[in-house]
Amino acid sequence: MDEFMQAALEEARSGLAEGGIPIGAVLVREGKIIGRGRNRRVQNNDPLAHAEIECIRSAGRIGSYEGTTIYTTLMPCYLCGGALVQFGIEKIVVGDSTTFKGCPDFMKDHWINIDERDLPECIQLMEGFIAGNPQLWKEDIGV
């Protein structure tokens, strides 16, 4: 696992330790992490605090997202995919696209380059969480 996905996974694990939903993300440009975040629905009581949203927020008002790549432990939902499309984030690296289907076709249709890695650490983290917290997981994805 590369250092950026490792950082996203650390965010996810920190979220789990806080009693939250274990999804993490980092935003990278020119080989450096410029934003990082984790799902904080539970911690902040905020239904919009998905990992990618928190990650992009943490980077601040950077203006152009040209040359950015977002690393996320889980395939994005439409909320987060919509953020990537709107702001023009060019590439996404996904740790787990098995547990949650997300919206890869929507992102591809908007010229986002998707690198799906199917990493056991990311898949096992989500599978374990969903098995233990099915209602919280359903709430997070709006089903």
Add this chain to the structure above:
Amino acid sequence: MDEFMQAALEEARSGLAEGGIPIGAVLVREGKIIGRGRNRRVQNNDPLAHAEIECIRSAGRIGSYEGTTIYTTLMPCYLCGGALVQFGIEKIVVGDSTTFKGCPDFMKDHWINIDERDLPECIQLMEGFIAGNPQLWKEDIGV
């Protein structure tokens, strides 16, 4: 203009008075406003604080969005359209779909009912803002 769009427009005007981008939204269920928000990119220095995002956030963790309608002064971008799709908000009423194209086809493809009203008050508010603040507007929509 009905009371809900009036409330969304008040949010937009409050944002303008704060030095922000004048876009407002309210979330309605069973004839009552259950959430309201305005774009706070400038006020909170937060690129994700679009009006619809802030509005849905303010409603809190309501669980199901069944039976909800969001009223917004401006056609949503993909970030906000993605939020509506993901959480299953059923209907959107749009004050201005002239100034900004947004993503109506994406929302329709996901079974969101769109009511476009083309209200002069909403259109003039955005046109005036964009003419005076083109860079801020471009930053907000990621172009």
